[in-house]
Amino acid sequence: MTADDIIVEIHCLEHTYTGGVRVDLCGTDFRVTRGQRVAVLGPNGSGKSTLLKHILGILQPTKGKVVVFGEDPARHYNHVRQKIGAVMQNADEQLIGPTVFDDIAFAPLNFGFSREETRTRVEEMLHALDIGHLRERLPHYLSGGEKRKVALAGALVFGPELLILDEPLEGVDYTSRQEITAFLHKLHADTGMTMISTMHDMDLVCDLADEGYIMQSGGRIDLHGRIVDLFFHHDLAQYNLAPPPLAQLVTRLNAHGLHLPLTLDVEVLAEVLGRR
Amino acid sequence: MNLYHIDYLAVSGTSGLHRTPAGVKLCVLAGVIAVLLTWRTVPVAFSTLGALWLLAAFEDLPLRTLLALVSYPLVFLAVLLISVQHLTVAGALPLVLRVLALTSAVVLLLLTTTYPAIFSALGRVLPSGLVTALFFTYRALFILSGSLDNARTALHLRAGLSWRHPAATLRNLGTALAHVLVEAIELSQRMAENLTVRGFDNRIYTLERRP
Incomplete structure (x- = not known):
């Protein structure tokens, strides 16, 4: 692994908000390498969004070090921002264009793409996310799932190397969840894009991340490991988190002496059980 | 009046006013303001108001929506007029007509121009x-x-x-x-x-x- 492969590196970060609220993200170092899909997990108020805002260069740390693509994102934001696409918690606050087409075109025009190039890229994103029929719709009138897709298109249209997703599927219906998850899966398989996401739904974590960092309520990054290991080898209740139902089932069955493989893949589990 | 509706009309309209560049419409608005400030008479205010409403009708814009939006400032104007002592019809009429004309011009701009286009044009001079x-x-x-x-x-x-x-x-x-x-x-x-x-x-x- 070369230095270029390290996309994000955070060491003992501390942030104090105006008003004195302090978020201490010290603990295990946070490091994301090229092509990784990383989930940041923790209870409400643990500082997950604060961590993401530091990566995006929106916040400047009070203490500690944040390096994104080899630079301090808060100081050299112009150097790194075109490499990062982000979908924030509330899609409503992210959509700015009068139509879906205009909204997706917002970032490329800001980043200096030509109008022709912008149009081409927007068309590609509309097609990729299967939202071509929304092209001339007003963002206010879209459903929650459609708004997320538009926000995602707007975050990916300029070809970032790193995608940041803050609770990407919160408040999204089942069908849209499946579609967005499948899209992100394919995106990672096709491009190897690095992804960092925060989420509460542990089933989604299995779909959207290979590694995870778990934060305490005060903000300290406590655990890091493969998602499977985190779910099977640690007591997540102390972090106010519950493993997904499949992990809980396997753990309980193993407690009854079934010796099942520690997997989050239903197909693998079905095959093992079928053989028995 | 739902604010989103204004946005909807601005985006979805296909009239000639919708196709006119935002910069041109802003210049016309500036012209209307200049005329109303320079000639504070009833005939000028009435002619300007009439011209704007004829234009809206000619372009097939929703006149009810236009009327609803134009009437908002009249509420504030009414409060102002009530506080004026010895108010006469002759004194109030030019004021009411000028407010109506000015508001109509602004509302016509908002109903026919997307907001990024307005601010993009404003960004060239402000x-x-x-x-x-x-x-x-x-x-x-x-x-x-x-x-x-x-x-x-x-x-x-x-x-x-x-x-x-x-x-x-x-x-x-x-x-x-x-x-x-x-x-x-x-x-x-x-x-x-x-x-x-x-x-x-x-x-x-x-x-x-x-x-």
């Missing part, structure tokens, strides 16, 4: 910081109107609005407005963050409208 502030304010209005609706519903559900208890109702409304104000400040900060992430640097770029 300081970028001012245009950004106006842009944020306008965009935030749409989100805050939702918050106001929520606050009103919450007060309703908890019997916070009652004509029988005007003092308590006013107090509750004040509390709700304070809550929305705090929300507005937080919202503006989050919007600024979101736009920064999307490469916004105080300039507004637009794509030409597709036919």
Whole structure:
């Protein structure tokens, strides 16, 4: 692994908000390498969004070090921002264009793409996310799932190397969840894009991340490991988190002496059980 | 009047006014303001108002919506006129007609031009910081109107609005407005963050409208 492969590196970060609220993200170092899909997990108020805002260069740390693509994102934001696409918690606050087409075109025009190039890229994103029929719709009138897709298109249209997703599927219906998850899966398989996401739904974590960092309520990054290991080898209740139902089932069955493989893949589990 | 409806009409319209560049429409608006400020007479105000409404009718714009939006400032004007002593019809008429004409011109602009196009055109002549502030304010209005609706519903559900208890109702409304104000400040900060992430640097770029 070369230095270029390290996309994000955070060491003992501390942030104090105006008003004195302090978020201490010290603990295990946070490091994301090229092509990784990383989930940041923790209870409400643990500082997950604060961590993401530091990566995006929106916040400047009070203490500690944040390096994104080899630079301090808060100081050299112009150097790194075109490499990062982000979908924030509330899609409503992210959509700015009068139509879906205009909204997706917002970032490329800001980043200096030509109008022709912008149009081409927007068309590609509309097609990729299967939202071509929304092209001339007003963002206010879209459903929650459609708004997320538009926000995602707007975050990916300029070809970032790193995608940041803050609770990407919160408040999204089942069908849209499946579609967005499948899209992100394919995106990672096709491009190897690095992804960092925060989420509460542990089933989604299995779909959207290979590694995870778990934060305490005060903000300290406590655990890091493969998602499977985190779910099977640690007591997540102390972090106010519950493993997904499949992990809980396997753990309980193993407690009854079934010796099942520690997997989050239903197909693998079905095959093992079928053989028995 | 639903704010989103204005947006909808601006985006979905296909009239000649919709196709006219935002810069041209802003120049016409500036001209209307100049005329109304220079010649403060009834005939000039009436002619300007008539011309604007004829234009709206000719372009097949929704006249009811136009009327509803134009009538808002009249409420404030009425309060002003009530406070004037020895007011005569001759004294009030030019004022009412000028306000109506000016408002009609502004509303025609808003109903036929998307808001990024307006601010993009303004950005060529006004300081970028001012245009950004106006842009944020306008965009935030749409989100805050939702918050106001929520606050009103919450007060309703908890019997916070009652004509029988005007003092308590006013107090509750004040509390709700304070809550929305705090929300507005937080919202503006989050919007600024979101736009920064999307490469916004105080300039507004637009794509030409597709036919």
